[in-house]
Amino acid sequence: MEADGAVDWRALREELRAALEADGRHERENSAKLRAVRQRVGSYREFRDIVLASHLRPLEKKDKMGNKRNVLWNPCVGHTSGQKATEVEIPQELEQLPGTSAEFYRDWRRCLKSGKEKYQLLLKLEGKALSRIFQTELGFGLLGEFLTVLAENVCHEDRDAVLQILQSLSSTKRFGLNLDLLSTSEKESTRDLFRKLQSMSGGYWSPGHPSGKAEVEAHPTDSSLQKEAEERRVMELMRCYQAS
DSSP states (O other), X not given: OOTTXXXXXXXXXXXXXXXXXXXXXXXXXHHHHXXXXXXXXXXXXXXXXXXXXTTOOOOOTTOOOSOEEEEOSOTTOOSSTTOOOOOEEEXXXXXXXXXXXXXXXXXXXXXXXXXXXXXXXXXXXXXXXXXXXXXXXXXXXHHHHXXXXXXXXXXXXXXXXXXXXXXXXXXXXXXXXXXXXXOHHHHHHHHHHHHHHHHTTTOOOBTTBTTSHHHHHHOHHHHHHHHHHHHHHHHHHHHHTTOO
């Protein structure tokens, strides 16, 4: 309720929508799990794939597929500082970013075909948006996919953004359970991601001083404190993700 005693209907509607959405997702995933058990799937991967695809529906004639054009999502992305910005081909539907978990699942599964496209979506949404989208909980299997995509595509320019994403994901509900359900390859990707983040922590630089030497000479104390804070941040996240 608001301060004057009036009911905040907008907040109530949003809370109800999120609850209904979560209930629907739970029902779909539970049904998929039972179906997978009845089918006696041959491996955990098959079981997991069935659950992950539980929200998918057959396409209708009105669905527009293959209508793509080049859109530059992040002009700074690149594996080296001298690399030119890469135009990532994304579906036209994704010109509007997902605002709910249902929209995210749809776009993540149906529209994004490569790890680079998925990586760009995570960067574009950033930590705060991901926290809002998954305020109820993070869907089954998504944490492992996120960690794998981040590990395969992280670069120095995106280091802070990736750390923010990891921080936000760690605060989602049932994070510990999702962490326990990571596959062996996903756990290795998590360790690989943090190894890369640690290797990027040594070279602080600014656009005016690519080497970072000028800043260190001018502000040796500030640089040292910044480095220590960044190292502590990474170490805390490593413990949180059980990657230490």
